[in-house]
Amino acid sequence: MAQGIIWATAEDLARNRGKVILLYRQILRALNSPALPLNLAARLSKKAEVRAIFMLGSEERSLHNIKDLIDAGEYSLSLLRKGEIPKYIQ
Numbered sequence: 001m002a003q004g005i006i007w008a009t010a011e012d013l014a015r016n017r018g019k020v021i022l023l024y025r026q027i028l029r030a031l032n033s034p035a036l037p038l039n040l041a042a043r044l045s046k047k048a049e050v051r052a053i054f055m056l057g058s059e060e061r062s063l064h065n066i067k068d069l070i071d072a073g074e075y076s077l078s079l080l081r082k083g084e085i086p087k088y089i090q
Helices: 010-030 040-057 063-081
Strands: none
Touching: 010 040, 010 063
16 A cells, blocks of 8 residues: 555555455354354344445545554454454444
């Protein structure tokens, strides 16, 4: 993310595309973990929330905000892998 100074350029967005898609898929898969204390309806609800978060995040154009969103997603994924539900999607 070094091309744009404040706002993301097309190259910045393309560079992060693979990372964001991978993070999105990993979070959705982690929500299927039997270690999480969720029933089917709760799992589907959490997946819908994740989809909504990523849809809203896809409209972000600030480099700093994009980096913060990726960091938050990675942190949430680490909590899900431990069997915990992150606070902001709880």
